[in-house]
Amino acid sequence: MPRYRARRLSVVQVVTGLGVGLLFVFIFGPLIWLTLWAFAGVWHYPALLPQQWSVSWWERVFSYPQLARSVGLSFIFASVVTALSAVVCLPAAYAFARFDVPGRRGLMIMLFSANAFPKIGLYITIATLFYALHLMGTFFGVVLIQLLGTIVFMTWIPTAAFAAVPRALEEAARDVGAGRLRTFFSVTLPLAAPGILVAIVLAFLASLDEAQGTFLVGVPNYVTMPVQMYSLVSDYPPEAAAVFSVLLAIPSVVLLLLVRRHIMGGALARGFQI
Amino acid sequence: MGVGAAEGLAVTGISKSLGGTEVVRELSLTVPRGQLVCLLGPSGCGKTTTLRMIAGFLRPDIGRISIDGADVTDLPPEDRPTAMVFQNYALWPHMTVFKNVAFGLRLRKVAKREVNDRVMAVLKLVNLERARDRHPTQLSGGEQQRVALARAIVLEPKLLLLDEPLSNLDAKLRVVVREEIRDIQQRLGIAMVFVTHDQDEALSIADRVAVMSGGRIEQFADPETLYARPETLFVAGFVGSMNLFVGRLGADGVVVGESEVLVPCGRGCFAGLPGVDGSWEIAVRPEDVIVEHAWEAGPATSAAVLKHVAHGHFREVLLSIGGGGVEVRAYVSPGFDLSGPLMVRFGRVLLYREGVLLHEFNGAREAVAAGSRKPDGGGAGGAG
Numbered sequence: 001m002p003r004y005r006a007r008r009l010s011v012v013q014v015v016t017g018l019g020v021g022l023l024f025v026f027i028f029g030p031l032i033w034l035t036l037w038a039f040a041g042v043w044h045y046p047a048l049l050p051q052q053w054s055v056s057w058w059e060r061v062f063s064y065p066q067l068a069r070s071v072g073l074s075f076i077f078a079s080v081v082t083a084l085s086a087v088v089c090l091p092a093a094y095a096f097a098r099f100d101v102p103g104r105r106g107l108m109i110m111l112f113s114a115n116a117f118p119k120i121g122l123y124i125t126i127a128t129l130f131y132a133l134h135l136m137g138t139f140f141g142v143v144l145i146q147l148l149g150t151i152v153f154m155t156w157i158p159t160a161a162f163a164a165v166p167r168a169l170e171e172a173a174r175d176v177g178a179g180r181l182r183t184f185f186s187v188t189l190p191l192a193a194p195g196i197l198v199a200i201v202l203a204f205l206a207s208l209d210e211a212q213g214t215f216l217v218g219v220p221n222y223v224t225m226p227v228q229m230y231s232l233v234s235d236y237p238p239e240a241a242a243v244f245s246v247l248l249a250i251p252s253v254v255l256l257l258l259v260r261r262h263i264m265g266g267a268l269a270r271g272f273q274i
Numbered sequence: 275m276g277v278g279a280a281e282g283l284a285v286t287g288i289s290k291s292l293g294g295t296e297v298v299r300e301l302s303l304t305v306p307r308g309q310l311v312c313l314l315g316p317s318g319c320g321k322t323t324t325l326r327m328i329a330g331f332l333r334p335d336i337g338r339i340s341i342d343g344a345d346v347t348d349l350p351p352e353d354r355p356t357a358m359v360f361q362n363y364a365l366w367p368h369m370t371v372f373k374n375v376a377f378g379l380r381l382r383k384v385a386k387r388e389v390n391d392r393v394m395a396v397l398k399l400v401n402l403e404r405a406r407d408r409h410p411t412q413l414s415g416g417e418q419q420r421v422a423l424a425r426a427i428v429l430e431p432k433l434l435l436l437d438e439p440l441s442n443l444d445a446k447l448r449v450v451v452r453e454e455i456r457d458i459q460q461r462l463g464i465a466m467v468f469v470t471h472d473q474d475e476a477l478s479i480a481d482r483v484a485v486m487s488g489g490r491i492e493q494f495a496d497p498e499t500l501y502a503r504p505e506t507l508f509v510a511g512f513v514g515s516m517n518l519f520v521g522r523l524g525a526d527g528v529v530v531g532e533s534e535v536l537v538p539c540g541r542g543c544f545a546g547l548p549g550v551d552g553s554w555e556i557a558v559r560p561e562d563v564i565v566e567h568a569w570e571a572g573p574a575t576s577a578a579v580l581k582h583v584a585h586g587h588f589r590e591v592l593l594s595i596g597g598g599g600v601e602v603r604a605y606v607s608p609g610f611d612l613s614g615p616l617m618v619r620f621g622r623v624l625l626y627r628e629g630v631l632l633h634e635f636n637g638a639r640e641a642v643a644a645g646s647r648k649p650d651g652g653g654a655g656g657a658g
Contacts (some may be wrong), residue, residue: 171331172364176350176378176429186377190368 037242057239074225080205081146089154097162115152123213137221145213150203161195201255282306282465287338297323299489310459310466311477315486321469332355357426358435363418365410373404375425398427416447434466485509507629510557519556528556535596538573538619555626562622563604574617
């Protein structure tokens with residue numbers, strides 16, 4: 001009869017286990033706590049779990065016109081910004097990938113620079129420009145400022161995706177009679193699609209989560225969910241804030257789970273060359 | 275069938291520079307309809323560049339290309355009546371085998387039923403009917419290659435271009451597939467240009483071979499001629515096995531090596547030869563090195579065996595001749611006794627000056643043939 005012998009754990013394993021455990025608590029603790037709050041009816045300290053569960057706060061949140069409006073606006077902006085970003089950046093990405101653009105490296109690094117600096121400094125400078133151009137408090141102004149955060153995703157990732165499509169495949173299409181445009185839509189785009197999808201998702205989420213710029217430019221006419229969060233904590237009960245946080249987190253979690261397979265894919269990593 | 279024929283491919287004086295280096299220099303070539311022509315040469319000789327210019331992926335800096343009499347030099351690849359089989363097959367992984375082959379037909383707005391018939395017919399030709407709904411990644415290398423060939427053939431092109439199509443296959447498969455390609459080419463009567471660095475491949479299936487080096491065609495002739503009468507020293511050394519020496523001509527033979535070994539070729543063999551003095555480049559095929567036992571030999575020079583390798587129906591022997599540092603490769607029959615003193619003479623010798631074939635001496639009869647090199651294979655050696 002086989003005997004089960006408990007393995008003796010080494011010190012390294014114990015420490016690693018503790019480290020992972022702490023990280024888990026640190027990252028997921030607040031998220032779990034928030035989720036509990038979002039569904040709590042009555043919850044008094046020092047109980048570990050709410051005494052009463054309720055979804056009434058979800059109804060209430062949507063009944064506040066200001067909050068409901070901000071949810072709608074967030075998604076509208078995210079869609080518009082992502083679409084505009086795609087239209088502007090994808091052709092550039094294709095050019096970077098396929099054509100010998102002079103100063104290519106420099107240009108790509110410049111595009112990255114918008115994300116490299118502390119955003120608030122950048123945005124305040126932009127705000128002064130917007131004042132001059134009468135863009136403050138306008139729909140287009142908010143779109144522009146959110147666009148900035150999406151550019152790096154919409155150029156770098158699709159460039160890698162396009163570059164990963166072997167040139168020979170495009171040449172083969174032209175050889176059998178496809179013009180450049182037909183080749184792009186029949187061969188290049190379908191093969192680059194996973195990478196582009198990831199870029200779109202990341203751009204969408206970047207726009208959805210964008211707070212500082214929208215706060216500067218949009219308030220008080222256009223208030224999106226993240227901007228709303230600033231005042232939410234003080235003006236509304238904690239349950240409402242919790243509901244809002246969960247609402248904001250859901251698209252991120254869902255979309256990232258959907259494209260997780262493509263982000264981890266080797267093809268994307270291989271195509272990533274400056 | 276001559277250079278002026280309007281049918282088939284005619285390349286005239288094309289040159290191409292890439293990255294500052296001239297990769298193809300004033301190259302001219304004709305491929306009549308129904309012929310299989312190979313571009314053969316080492317890496318960097320410009321054969322792939324030439325092929326890509328014919329296909330339309332590169333524009334020649336100067337020169338013209340015409341197919342069946344129509345000038346295509348300015349046309350992009352999609353407008354040329356050519357079809358190419360790429361080295362790595364370039365099959366579209368997101369489409370099935372059927373869709374891969376049908377793509378070109380769909381572009382031309384061919385009716386669905388006809389598309390189906392033509393695709394299945396060509397898949398049958400390459401023995402891949404059953405694979406029609408599979409994806410390229412599910413196929414073996416040889417099968418992918420056949421799909422690539424099918425995709426090219428189904429469009430009934432005037433010219434089929436193949437870029438080292440067999441280099442990714444294992445040795446045995448290569449032999450089988452090259453025969454299949456030749457078979458299909460002859461059945462369909464398509465003009466074909468085939469790029470390879472493997473001379474076995476080229477010599478075994480081509481009607482004519484253009485041996486290339488440094489962006490130029492060294493010789494353009496059928497395989498037998500290339501082997502028997504290489505017009506330049508490069509071709510002599512590249513095609514088949516060859517003994518190459520630098521030396522001068524003596525009364526009854528050649529004098530080779532630093533130690534000046536005289537190897538007889540025949541009594542008075544070079545008498546009356548113009549330009550007989552001076553340095554010559556001398557080429558002798560291993561099978562033209564006559565090895566005899568000392569007791570039965572006529573005028574010959576002594577030889578000692580360094581190495582021998584059995585090749586089944588013949589034996590390859592490396593000899594050191596004249597007692598002084600000159601090595602010669604020879605073929606003898608498997609039963610030849612290599613022990614005991616041996617003597618060596620040359621039965622057939624090719625003489626080159628500055629890389630160009632000027633004279634051939636063959637056995638007792640002297641065959642003086644002025645080798646005139648014309649780029650498209652005209653002249654003494656070309657098959658016309």
